[in-house]
Amino acid sequence: ATVTYDFNITWTKANPDGQFERSVIGINNQWPIPTIRVNIGDQLIVNAYNGLGNVSTALHFHGMFQNGTTNMDGPAGVTQCGIAPGSSFTYNFTVAQPGTYWYHSHVRGQYPDGLRGPFIVNDPNSPFKDQYDEEIVLTLADWYHQLPSTLLKRFISYANPTGAEPVPESALMNDTQGLKIHVEPGKTYMFRVVNMAAFAAQYFWIEGHTMQVIEVDGVYTDPMEASMLYFTAAQRYSFLVTAKNDTKANFAIVAHMDEDLFDAIPAGLNSNVTSWLTYEDNADFPQAKEISVEDLQPFDDFDLVPVDKMELLGEPDQTVSLDMIMDNLSDGANYAFFNGITYVRPKVPTVFTALTSGEMATNPAIYGVNSHAFVLKKDEIVDVVLNNLDPGKHPFHLHGHTFQVIARSQDDEGVYANNVTFPKIPMRRDTVLVRPNGNFVLRFKADNPGIWLFHCHIEWHMASGLSVTMIENPLDLQKSLTIPEDHYKACKEANIPTIGN
């Protein structure tokens, strides 16, 4: 089927934590923005009109492979020009994968303004379809009272010599607090949980209940029991929860921001957000039990086994080695580096450079030093070895793929030492945490021609340049990709030269 959404992207007002009303970016004058829902195999059409008046925008469908449609992926400066105020732009692609995703603005600093929502792909043939009665979608987020554009300016400025990231005021569930989720005794619920945070990772648990994890970032997994989950920004899990038969009580559902990420904890910060699994509307709604940081031991996603049992891919044809640091240069501004390079998005979106440079498209130099391009050959096996030379945690996301996570260190283990035995059936996902002064190795097959960013999903770090560009099989892209007229028009309106039309 074809599923169409007409989105007028506009400023509106909201007060999701009940403490402060601010401008937020909504859709059709509503906020929270709608959940996109399709069935696997559907064609999705999103007609996006930029009604913001003052800023350009673009929508990214996080986790979608966009096979054959890299120009529908969304990052401005990479696969499209930003949509100018007063203009329209159509995203049109086939959804060929099941699971729990989200969509969000991919213009610098913009999704923390509220332009982010769940994207659910229903699968009538899910291996778990007979194991639950109902589905519940839950979003987690961090929330800032000041406009993220203001916060970002201060973050990247002389006024911030230590590079401290903005700390959120509140945590949210379904863009609110104190949500009540009614359950029926004995029924089983499939929760789909997405962390749409700009920054804060969250610990998540349901008091008195265990969770059976069955999906990670769109990949079905053998069920694994968890009493607590850890969601970095952009990660998703689905899990089954069976309601008790014999209770008259209600139970707290808790998300707790990982305060390790914050350089300082402001007075009055409440890192918890509580919702309730509600059996009895007339019973108590208990506060979450006090929990100490030592108790926050989530299960290890590295141990998950995909249902499809896809084995470790063969030896890599190419290894992309990235040493990352966060640093303050002498001008006081904050920059992040991979191998000494701070990503700056090019004026002409990288996809147009790839399409118009003939044989030269396989030469990374033509994409410009600041887009930090790696060219991948058709169907080659690629390893990404990332060494985190920073004492912080970072969630890394690759567009256009899921990857096998084949090695990952604990804290402070330093650079990757090449002496690790890889799992036979590695866990796959699209966003993965690297630990402080630690490392990981990811492996994937370059079977999806396109232009794909690989970046830290902390929006503040993305803005300070913690990104590289994967140019995957550009010669095939030149033969197969067609760019619709409105995509050229977006560039014309922004006075950005593209060749073609």
Ligand code: C2O
């Ligand atoms: Cu949610 Cu560049 O991604």
